[in-house]
Amino acid sequence: MHQVQRRRGSPSTARGQPSLFGSARGIRIRPATVRDLETLRAHRRGMFVDMGVAPSRSLDGHDRRFIPWARARLRKGELFGLIAESRDGVPVASGCVWLREDQPRPWTERERSPYIMSIYTLPEWRRRGVANRIVRGLLRACRRQGYPMVRLNASRMGLSVYEGLGFERTTEMRRWLDPSRKRAYFSKRRG
Ligand SMILES: CC(C)(COP(=O)(O)OP(=O)(O)OC[C@H]1O[C@@H](n2cnc3c(N)ncnc32)[C@H](O)[C@@H]1OP(=O)(O)O)[C@@H](O)C(=O)NCCC(=O)NCCS
Numbered sequence: 001m002h003q004v005q006r007r008r009g010s011p012s013t014a015r016g017q018p019s020l021f022g023s024a025r026g027i028r029i030r031p032a033t034v035r036d037l038e039t040l041r042a043h044r045r046g047m048f049v050d051m052g053v054a055p056s057r058s059l060d061g062h063d064r065r066f067i068p069w070a071r072a073r074l075r076k077g078e079l080f081g082l083i084a085e086s087r088d089g090v091p092v093a094s095g096c097v098w099l100r101e102d103q104p105r106p107w108t109e110r111e112r113s114p115y116i117m118s119i120y121t122l123p124e125w126r127r128r129g130v131a132n133r134i135v136r137g138l139l140r141a142c143r144r145q146g147y148p149m150v151r152l153n154a155s156r157m158g159l160s161v162y163e164g165l166g167f168e169r170t171t172e173m174r175r176w177l178d179p180s181r182k183r184a185y186f187s188k189r190r191g
Pocket residue numbers: 011012013014015018019020021022023024046047048050051093118119120121122125126127128129130131132133153154155156157158160161164191
């Protein structure tokens with residue numbers, strides 16, 4: 001397994017440079033509630049668009065399925081999220097943790113395993129450390145709940161954020177059973 005070196009310190013000074021784009025100061029991070037479902041949906045859609053993984057027709061269907069899926073899990077406490085708001089109350093970024101049902105594992109007695117998902121920052125708010133703050137907040141919440149590990153599936157854009165926070169690359173694999181799906185969804189993948 002490839003161990004990624006941790007990069008500590010505030011995100012704005014991670015490379016020892018002053019910010020070119022302004023800082024995340026003034027951004028308030030708060031827990032997401034069911035009232036934020038529309039924001040979570042829009043941010044998740046933006047994430048898929050930026051990753052270039054799907055035509056808009058299939059995103060419409062995804063959006064319709066996502067809202068009830070997320071509402072049910074938020075209510076049951078199987079999903080939680082953080083919203084980053086600008087001074088004027090605009091939700092500029094968000095991210096969630098889904099407490100997925102899991103198989104028994106030797107390193108934990110928990111039957112759920114936290115999975116970070118839907119990490120997204122509006123384009124005009126990027127490179128100010130907002131996603132870094134969201135992910136750190138989600139990690140703190142998982143740690144507080146006693147989970148020993150979190151997982152995620154990184155986009156190319158997200159990789160450096162996660163690596164900077166100590167995530168390791170693993171040997172997880174996949175095999176498409178219908179390769180035409182892969183071609184349709186991932187041929188233009190950017191993220
Ligand atoms: C990936 C994504 C969430 C990152 O959001 P972000 O808020 O820009 O993330 P951060 O600002 O915390 O970090 C991004 C970069 O900005 C840098 N940065 C942080 N604060 C900075 C500042 N004040 N000035 C300049 N750069 C800064 C970070 O060091 C990092 O640099 P690197 O990529 O060279 O390592 C965002 O690009 C996005 O929404 N992409 C599309 C969806 C997506 O791919 N989501 C992830 C799914 S797994």
